[in-house]
Amino acid sequence: MKVGFFDSGIGGTCILNAFKKLCPDVETEYIADSAHCPYGNRPQDEIVRLSDANVRKLLGRGCGMVVVACNTATAAAIDYLRAHYPDVPFVGIEPALKPAALRSKTGVVGVLATAGTFGGRLYNETKAKFARNVTVLAVVADEFVTEVERLHGAPIEELERNEYARVEKLVRAKVEPLLKAGADKIVLGCTHFPHLKPVIEKVCNGRAEVLDPSMAVARQAKRMMEVAERVKLDTNA
Ligand code: DGL
Numbered sequence: 001m002k003v004g005f006f007d008s009g010i011g012g013t014c015i016l017n018a019f020k021k022l023c024p025d026v027e028t029e030y031i032a033d034s035a036h037c038p039y040g041n042r043p044q045d046e047i048v049r050l051s052d053a054n055v056r057k058l059l060g061r062g063c064g065m066v067v068v069a070c071n072t073a074t075a076a077a078i079d080y081l082r083a084h085y086p087d088v089p090f091v092g093i094e095p096a097l098k099p100a101a102l103r104s105k106t107g108v109v110g111v112l113a114t115a116g117t118f119g120g121r122l123y124n125e126t127k128a129k130f131a132r133n134v135t136v137l138a139v140v141a142d143e144f145v146t147e148v149e150r151l152h153g154a155p156i157e158e159l160e161r162n163e164y165a166r167v168e169k170l171v172r173a174k175v176e177p178l179l180k181a182g183a184d185k186i187v188l189g190c191t192h193f194p195h196l197k198p199v200i201e202k203v204c205n206g207r208a209e210v211l212d213p214s215m216a217v218a219r220q221a222k223r224m225m226e227v228a229e230r231v232k233l234d235t236n237a
Pocket of ligand 1: 008041114191192
């Protein structure tokens with residue numbers, strides 16, 4: 001089965017790459033909707049419309065399953081997509097707040113995401129259910145999205161010195177206040193952010209663990225694909 005992925009830009013390639021490690025022989029399609037990036041501050045109905053267009057393209061290219069490789073699009077559109085394409089399996093992504101809250105020793109957790117993700121049902125339900133006993137510091141970090149798009153996904157380690165220093169300053173401005181407030185877990189709640197993980201970890205300098213859910217989402221996508229393939233075989237038998 002061909003598996004489709006989409007994001008507002010190149011962010012979701014962190015999930016695509018994790019999936020390809022797990023399933024090197026599976027055919028994939030990736031849509032980076034860079035023309036409309038960022039999604040983070042758009043109204044929900046607009047993100048639904050953009051997500052719907054991405055899904056239609058992926059289905060038109062023969063995908064049998066879609067990974068919404070974007071926290072913001074998942075927050076805004078996953079319910080709509082599941083209702084409108086009942087035969088298509090969808091995998092979404094939400095900030096890894098649950099493991100962060102359960103594993104935090106200081107009782108303070110930092111989450112970096114977009115405004116759209118923080119306003120979504122999934123995030124708020126998870127927060128109410130699993131993070132009642134911890135302090136959650138939610139930080140909108142749209143600048144990171146713009147930065148990753150600007151760098152076209154260039155490996156951060158290979159940036160020229162001044163460029164690297166600029167990115168580090170940007171990251172420090174968002175992450176340092178979280179560390180000062182005692183956060184020992186930093187959740188990367190946007191698929192653009194793992195691209196900056198080496199810098200975020202450098203700024204944390206062992207003071208907090210950085211949680212990147214890319215591999216967990218890829219594993220979930222693999223499981224769902226295997227189930228969908230079995231169902232297809234059973235239906236055709
Ligand atoms: N990569 C996205 C996410 O996971 C969206 C970033 C944006 O377009 O604002 O939320």
